[in-house]
Amino acid sequence: MAILIVEDEVSIRDVLKSYFLKEGWDVLTSSDGLDAMKKIRKFKIDLVVLDLMIPKLSGEEVCREIRTISNVPVFIISAKSREEDMINGLNLGADDYITKPFRIKEVLARINALLRRIEMVTKESKKILYFNHKSLVINFETKELLVSNKVVNLTFTEFKILDALVKKPGKVFSRQDLTYIVQGYRFIGDGRTMDAHIKNLRKKIEEDPKNPKYIVTKIGSGYKFNCHLDEAQ
Template identity: 75%
Template sequence: MHILLVEDESSIRDVLKSYLIKEGWDVLTSCDGLDALKKVKKIKFDLIILDLMIPKLSGEEVCKAIRTTSNVPILIISSKSKEEDMIKGLNIGADDYITKPFRIKEVLARINALQRRIEMFTQKTNPIMSFNRNSLVINFESKEVFKDGKLIRLTVTEFKLLDALLKKPGKVLSREDLSYQVQGYRFIGDGRTMDAHIKNLRKKIEEDPKNPLYITTRIGSGYQFNFESDKIYVV
């Protein structure tokens, strides 16, 4: 796996790079946002580890810029530790978020979970599902989603989330279940991380995200892909 590590604090950068290399991964580093974007344009990475408080261009702006052209998994590691900071990071396209100070073992565990998601993302599965007379088309072989004929760019996490819901047609999945199936670990907290991923996915596939047709909420229980609606036509 080829990783870009974007961190301006040399002590943190050097320690992380050392451990990542020991795990057998190729690591390239960057100290600021502009340099990071230059590297992303030139090199194909399998994972980006991104600090938010970096010079020249903030990590948030780097993440937004990457998401306009790529669905490469992004793991944010930041000293911004408030829950709203985490939610914001996920809303701009990050796949996961770790706060500083962190434990190396946790970082490695999160990366391994992301790597498993990447491997599952690239596996060939059932070919195509189509809803509402092709207004929503999901190609599981190419890992592409089309809305009204237009290709919608999903992150690896968002596609895995959609895949998890579709594998259990009509079943209500709790935030804990979704976290385990999609991220590879049980979340700690009140579940707002998974809520943020659901919100992002709805924005991309629903006509009206505030009144979702496909991904519906079951208050107190979780989420489901709504096969039962008489407004949904499955091909």
């Protein structure tokens, strides 16, 4: 498996590269956004570790461009530590976000957990689920989504949220529950990061995101999937 580290600080880039090599990854590195996008288009990348404050093309722009061509998991590591920065990163399509200074063991643990969850989505779910007379089709083998017969690209985190919700239609999941299921840890804060993921997901699957019919908010409790499987599956 191949990982791309996009980081302009040599010391941080070298530390990350050393640890990922020890973990058995094939490692590519970039020190600027333009070079990162060239490598993403040229090579098969399984995970991108992305700094936001990089030259030539910002990390935000890199993340935005990645999401136009790929659903590869994106893990942001950034000195931008405000909650607004984290939410913005998630809104751009990142799967996880950790701030500098970071502990390398935490980075490795989060990434390994992310990869395990990717594998579990495929193994534990039915291969294809149909909802609303096939208006919504979820293919777990290819991790593709069809909305009104059009392919919609989801980030892995968005896909995992949808996976958790559709497995138990009607069940209300709190933000804490969803964060634990999807990220593997309990959030600290007001839950706005999960709200950002839900907002992004609604934009992609709902005909009217402001009046959703699939992912419904239960005020004061959380979110639920409000549609049952088509019959005869």
